[in-house]
Amino acid sequence: MTILNRKYIQFNDLVIDNYEMLQSADLSGGFKTNTTEYSFGHGSYANFKAKQQFSLEQSLSMTLKLDTRKLSCDQKKFYKDYVFMNIVKAGKLWAIEGEQLLWTNAFIKDFSESYSMERHVVNIDIDLVLYEGIWHKADTKKVFLKPYTACNFMECLDFQEVDECQDCCISCSQTKHEPCSKCVCECEFLTGDNSLCELKKEVANAFYSQCGDTYQIIYNCEAGKKIWSEEKMLGHKICKAEPCKDIIAGQFYSDTIMDSDKLTITLIGAMKDPVITLNGNTMQILGEYNGKLTLTASGEIYYLEDQCCSEKAININQLVIPSGSTFGFSVHHGTNGIIVETNNCCEMTCVYVKVDRLTI
Numbered sequence: 001m002t003i004l005n006r007k008y009i010q011f012n013d014l015v016i017d018n019y020e021m022l023q024s025a026d027l028s029g030g031f032k033t034n035t036t037e038y039s040f041g042h043g044s045y046a047n048f049k050a051k052q053q054f055s056l057e058q059s060l061s062m063t064l065k066l067d068t069r070k071l072s073c074d075q076k077k078f079y080k081d082y083v084f085m086n087i088v089k090a091g092k093l094w095a096i097e098g099e100q101l102l103w104t105n106a107f108i109k110d111f112s113e114s115y116s117m118e119r120h121v122v123n124i125d126i127d128l129v130l131y132e133g134i135w136h137k138a139d140t141k142k143v144f145l146k147p148y149t150a151c152n153f154m155e156c157l158d159f160q161e162v163d164e165c166q167d168c169c170i171s172c173s174q175t176k177h178e179p180c181s182k183c184v185c186e187c188e189f190l191t192g193d194n195s196l197c198e199l200k201k202e203v204a205n206a207f208y209s210q211c212g213d214t215y216q217i218i219y220n221c222e223a224g225k226k227i228w229s230e231e232k233m234l235g236h237k238i239c240k241a242e243p244c245k246d247i248i249a250g251q252f253y254s255d256t257i258m259d260s261d262k263l264t265i266t267l268i269g270a271m272k273d274p275v276i277t278l279n280g281n282t283m284q285i286l287g288e289y290n291g292k293l294t295l296t297a298s299g300e301i302y303y304l305e306d307q308c309c310s311e312k313a314i315n316i317n318q319l320v321i322p323s324g325s326t327f328g329f330s331v332h333h334g335t336n337g338i339i340v341e342t343n344n345c346c347e348m349t350c351v352y353v354k355v356d357r358l359t360i
Contacts, residue, residue: 008062009207010094010217011106011128014086016064017150017214023065023123029058029133029360052259055133055360060093060106066122070150080122087111087126094217099204101138101196102359103219106130134258137357140197141233142224145215146189190223234266235354238338243348248340254331254355261330262356267293267340269349275341278329278353284320290347295319299327331355 008025009016016022031053035044066083068076090107110127192198199215206214225233238250254260267274270290276283285293291305293314301314321327331353340351 006095006097006102007207008060008093008095009214010092011108012086012089012091013216014083015148015150015214015216017148020067021065023063025060025062027058027060029130030056032056050259055258057133058104058130058360060128060130062126062128064124064126066124067120068122069120072151075151083124087124092219093128093130095135096204096207099200101143101203101217102135103138104130104135105132134358134360137255137359138196139224140200141195141228142219142221143196144190144194144218144220144223145196145199145203146186146194146218148214148216186218186220189218190220190227192227195224195227231352233354234352235264237350237352239350240342240348244345246342246345248342248349248351249338251335251337252353253335254333254357256331256333256355256357256359258358258360259330259332260355260358261328262297262358263329263331264297264354265295265329266352266354267342267349268352269342270344270347271340271342271349273343275343276329276351277339279332279336279338281329282322282325283327283329284322285314286318286320287314297328 006027008022032055033046033048033053035046037044064083066079068079071079087108090105092103093106095102106128108126109129112125114123114125116123196203203215231237236252238248238252240246240248265276265278267276267289268291271293272288273284273286274289274293276285276295283295285295285301287303289303289305291303292311294302294304296302299316299319301316301319302311303314304311336353338351338353340349342349
């Protein structure tokens with residue numbers, strides 16, 4: 001049977017590696033819709049501005065139990081420092097739901113440390129603010145997984161005991177120019193074999209296990225670009241049925257739960273004043289192109305004519321919105337339709353749609 005409960009597994013580099021460590025977790029959220037009571041009538045009026053409601057920021061309260069009995073004496077000296085190094089920084093909070101890995105941007109607003117009679121245990125209550133109000137379904141080609149146990153939390157970090165009795169003139173003169181130890185340590189695991197793409201079927205068992213042997217998540221876009229071909233990083237692909245036609249038309253499926261306007265459209269081939277229509281909304285990019293043309297969610301346009309050349313930005317004034325359409329595109333759950341008028345009937349051209357899949 002598929003496990004559906006959401007389990008929180010990592011914040012920044014702090015791995016919640018077993019059920020005992022996470023004592024409790026309560027997520028709360030809401031939506032931005034307000035109501036106004038009718039003066040002479042039943043109920044209230046609600047002004048819905050879209051098919052879906054807009055999410056408010058979410059809050060997550062959790063209690064972490066830090067048990068150092070499984071750590072060596074040297075590790076115990078630094079474990080609490082390691083925990084606080086992670087909770088003072090804003091960053092990504094990771095969770096797993098069934099076999100789907102999720103992340104959201106978060107920061108810790110409040111924390112409290114309750115006194116414990118157990119010598120080796122510290123309980124920390126933390127309140128996180130999930131300020132986006134949404135969760136992202138992880139991109140399998142940008143997420144890498146490093147085998148992890150609590151006993152090796154120090155291996156990528158430079159923790160040292162400081163001798164405060166040492167002469168300051170000696171200690172301050174010792175400079176270091178080595179590369180970041182954490183970056184070098186993680187580099188070994190930024191491979192296709194350690195990517196979520198390859199390990200997706202295994203992660204659910206590891207993250208839901210109570211044994212404490214799990215993974216540390218590494219999110220690295222640049223490593224993904226180096227491993228996978230450019231085409232595989234561009235998203236859903238739809239091409240002309242024949243080079244002699246000037247229309248690209250097709251459909252693609254998305255499992256986004258919240259309608260997502262966080263998408264990138266890439267055209268590769270020959271085109272003149274291309275017209276892009278996605279789910280009924282239309283935008284046009286003026287100009288003649290033969291190469292790679294990219295339109296981002298924020299309206300930025302980039303053109304790469306040749307791999308030997310540098311990508312150049314196209315003036316925003318080249319982006320035209322026809323009457324009856326609006327700026328930006330949106331992808332919904334299920335089947336989505338796209339049409340591109342290339343105004344070129346001599347060469348093959350393809351469109352790629354990369355969607356940031358969202359949920360709450």
